[in-house]
C-alpha cells in the first residue's frame with residue numbers, strides 16, 4: 419500500500435516530527451510505502467497535485483487542522499483517491515465531528531486498516547471557494563479576522579477578540595433565495611454548515627450531516643451573551659448560541675445577498691468581503707476513510 423502524508427508543519431503550533439517518526443517506523447515494520455509531503459505555504463496545491471500524479475498513492479493522510487483537511491480535499495477533487503485525517507491542528511473540528519481518534523498514531527492506524535470509505539460533501543461558494551466544515555458571516559468571521567491579525571495566539575487572545583466582537587454586534591439584513599422560497603431576516607451571524615459544531619465545541623446546528631448532499635444555513639438573530647457570561651468565559655459552550663432564535667434552512671443551493679459587502683470566513687480562513695454568496699453543494703466530492711466511530715456512517 420502506498421500512503422502519502424500531507425503534513426502542514428505550522429498548523430496548531432504542534433511539532434509534527436514525533437508523529438512522523440512513529441508513522442515511518444510503523445510503515446517500515448509492515449512494509450508500507452509512506453511518503454511525506456510537507457506544505458511550505460508556497461504553491462502547495464500545484465506541488466501536491468504533481469506529487470499525486472507521480473506517486474499515485476492508494477490513500478492520502480492529512481496531518482494538521484481543518485485548514486489542512488480542506489487543502490488536501492481540494493487537491494484530491496476529481497481524482498477518486500481517498501483520504502483520512504490525523505488531527506494535529508489547533509482546531510480539529512471536522513476530525514471531531516467524524517469520530518477520528520484524538521491519538522494521532524491510532525488515527526493513522528485506523529486510516530491504514532479501514533476499508534470504510536464514505537462520500538463526504540464539500541460546500542462551494544461563488545464557484546471558487548470551498549468549505550468542508552463550517553463557514554460564516556458576521557460575529558464569528560470578525561473574531562477570526564481579529565485573531566488572524568493579532569501577533570499573539572492562544573485562548574486568551576481568542577477570548578479578547580471574542581469579547582471585542584460581542585461588544586460590536588451589529589445586526590444586518592440578509593436575503594436568501596433557496597428551496598423555491600425567499601427568506602428576509604435580520605441577523606448577527608449567518609452560518610454555512612457542512613458539519614454541526616465548531617472546533618471549540620460550540621454547536622451551530624443539530625441537524626447537519628456532511629454526507630447527505632445538503633448543507634445548512636443557520637441564521638442567528640441573537641447571541642446569548644447573558645448565558646455566556648453566567649457560564650463563565652472559561653466555558654464557551656452550547657450556551658453561546660440561543661437555539662430558540664435560530665432558523666436552520668437545509669438545502670443544496672442558495673443565493674445569499676447582503677445590503678453591503680460582508681466578511682466571510684470558511685473553515686477558519688478569512689476569504690474576503692462579499693455582497694452576494696452563491697452557495698452550492700458538491701455531493702460526495704471527497705472520498706473519506708473512516709471507521710464505525712463516525713456517527714454519520
Ligand SMILES: Nc1ncnc2c1ncn2[C@@H]1O[C@H](COP(=O)(O)OP(=O)(O)OP(=O)(O)O)[C@@H](O)[C@H]1O
Nearest residue numbers: 427429430457458459482483484485486507508509
Ligand atoms: N510551512 C508553512 N509555512 C508557512 N505557512 C504555511 C506552511 N504550510 C502551510 N502554510 C499555510 O498555512 C495555512 C493553513 O494553515 P492553517 O492554520 O489554516 O492550518 P490548519 O490545519 O487549519 O491548522 P490550525 O488548526 O492551527 O488552524 C495556509 O494558508 C497555508 O498556505
